[in-house]
Amino acid sequence: MIPPFTVPKRRSAHRTIVPSSYLYTMIRAVVFDLDNTLVDFMAMKRQAVDAAIGAMMDAGLQLTFDQVKEHIDSIYAELGIEYQKVFDMLLENVLGYVDPRIISAGIIAYRRAREAALKPYPHVTATLMQLNRKGLRLGILSDAPTREAWLRLCFINYHHFFDEVVTFDDTGKRKPDPAPFRLILNRLNVQPHEAIMVGDWAERDMVGAKNVGMKTAFAKYGDSFGNQITEGVDYVLDEIKQLLTIVEV
Known part of the structure; x- marks a missing residue:
């Protein structure tokens, strides 16, 4: 279930590893937070x-x-x-x-x-390229206003990577409210269990995604607030490229 590099220290070392092929069949889409997940905002x-x-x-x-x-x-x-x-x-x-x-x-x-x-974190570009090549649906879910989110994506030339972008302006709700999560899943045309949410804010990105049934990957490398990892988080990423192991790219 949790690869060795993602296991929080406080958890037991005794765990059951689910075959990565099973994980891949379950993941058809990856949803990213933008700020402090893709770029060091x-x-x-x-x-x-x-x-x-x-x-x-x-x-x-x-x-x-x-x-x-x-x-x-x-x-x-x-x-x-x-x-x-x-x-x-x-x-x-x-x-x-x-x-x-x-x-x-x-x-x-x-x-x-x-x-x-405004620059992406290390390995972000290569990771997105590999996810694209594999045919996974990619989305952005951000609490930023629509124009600001798109300006940041276009400035770093990432706008072509993503199939759908949902921002605060689309629902008037901020994470962890379920509305934006449900909207991005609907636009990507996937079920919650077929998608994984990658974000740096445990109390918003991870809790909101988990509550609607998505898998979760905490972007520890972008955590600016010293968040404690919630018990329900599926994966912890020290680098974004570790996401490729999870989806078996």
Whole structure:
């Protein structure tokens, strides 16, 4: 059931291994979270925000770096990491208006740093290519807004890998709500037991997938929050290429 490299340390070493051929016959589709599963979103976000702060200070924002960072972090904490008007709100809160020089400097610096920092994790491209060659259906299930998810996929030239993409905008529900999971399964035309969910957030990606009957693979390599592995997780991936062993590619 669980290959040796995926067994959490706290579990017993005595286990029954299901033949990989059986696992393959059961898996027809792989569904991926996007951020911190395919791309290191948090590292990109940190670098882009830091660059924007420096640029806004150079353009005349009279605050220290730490003060600006604290304001931005509080906005993201309240409105979500994908909130698109964070610099507008920052300037409204600090200055009482949006200074066009300062916000333009921040936006340009943010975009340049984002493009430089947005990269896939090691082995992601090769893994997706092999899954495609095998004929598996591939999907994205993301809590990001539709446009932002597609921008990230297109920027790293991954948009052609995936048969279906479901985002927050498609259902208005975030993981672990069952609605987005059911929608991606329906669009991929597979039953829950025929699909495996790969994601970095145990409480959202893994719990939500398990609740609708999907297999689960926890992307430990992308875990930014120090999540504890839930007892129901089927596999733990230290590298994404280990997924190929699970689906017998």
